[in-house]
Amino acid sequence: MVPELASRDHVRAISDVVTRALAEAGVEARELDGIALTAGPGLIGSLLVGLSFGKALAYRLGIPHVGVHHLAGHLASAQLGDAVLEAPFVGLVVSGGHTALYRIEADGAPRLLGYTRDDAVGEAFDKVAKLLGLAYPGGPAIAAAAEAGDEAAVELPRPMLDRPGLEFSYSGLKTAVALEAERRTPLSGPARADLAASFQAAATDVLVSKARRALRAERLARLAVVGGVAANRRLRDRMGKAADSDGFEVVFPPLALCTDNAAMIAAAGTRELARGARDGLGLAAFSRVALGAAPWADGRRR
Ligand code: KG4
Ligand code: ZN
Secondary structure (H helix, E strand, C coil): CCHHHHHHHHHHHHHHHHHHHHHHHCCCHHHCCCEEEEEECCCHHHHHHHHHHHHHHHHHHCCCEEEEEHHHHHHHHCCCCCCCCCCCEEEEEECCCCEEEEEECCCCCEEEEEEECCCCHHHHHHHHHHHCCCCCCHHHHHHHHHCCCCCCCCCCCCCCCCCCCCCECCHHHHHHHHHHHHHCCCCCHHHHHHHHHHHHHHHHHHHHHHHHHHHHHHCCCEEEEECHHHHCHHHHHHHHHHHHHHCCEEECCCHHHCCCCHHHHHHHHHHHHHCCCCECCCCCCCCCCCCCCCCCCCCCCC
């Protein structure tokens, strides 16, 4: 992705996208009660386009606006289906940019329990797909290829399971797949399927084990799994089995709301606005995830 080109595309598209979203929802702009804006983390240029447009619209309509942390949006997506997840709960965020475990309190405040030391799990799916010659985004491509494969065919590491704690690491697993792929070059169809299945199994097994560990450590029995990788069928299946055997409740967002979407930002923003949170016109974008205790509650005027 070229950040500058992405920003320019945002400038070109944003007005039409907002107009179309309102038309499809059958809502007039003047009926809006507030506007939720993604403040970060992400590509700064694209964030600025959305923030500027949203602030201007809120100003013109005379309604409040509030900045939303991208990961708070993902976590809110778990509540957009039929399931109701009562806080406190453990939130596992598995996306292209992040792999993180949080403890979410009843007031929505997050506490970071563990993060990835290197690649995010979705990033690993994308990189492994590329080296296996599969399409982008890699997650769905690997999942499709894995269907014809044997997940026990290639022995791969389950990184970070041999040591205590709730951190993740995915770059070693990606390197292990690269070495196995090289050994099998030229890759036949069945060999590619076996590698895809074995990688998917290793990547998702780690998520299940760490989520179980976090629930035990926090003495909680409720889990939300969100982000693009939460669409993965093997992860949903294995996490569901773990929930049955350990006796915890697990909630996934509806499939269509796992990958990035605006509904999840609206859901998180609605909650914030209802709580009285307001941001000013000075609301700034931020590019990096803050690893502190409550990264998206910082600096908010209430
Ligand atoms: O949450 P998301 O849309 O964007 C970020 O915030 O990063 O996540 C995108 C990621 C991509 O890496 C994509 O490969 C992965 O989610 N993904 C999947 C599946 N669908 C999307 N990974 C595994 N299995 C899937 N079915
Ligand atoms: Zn995302």
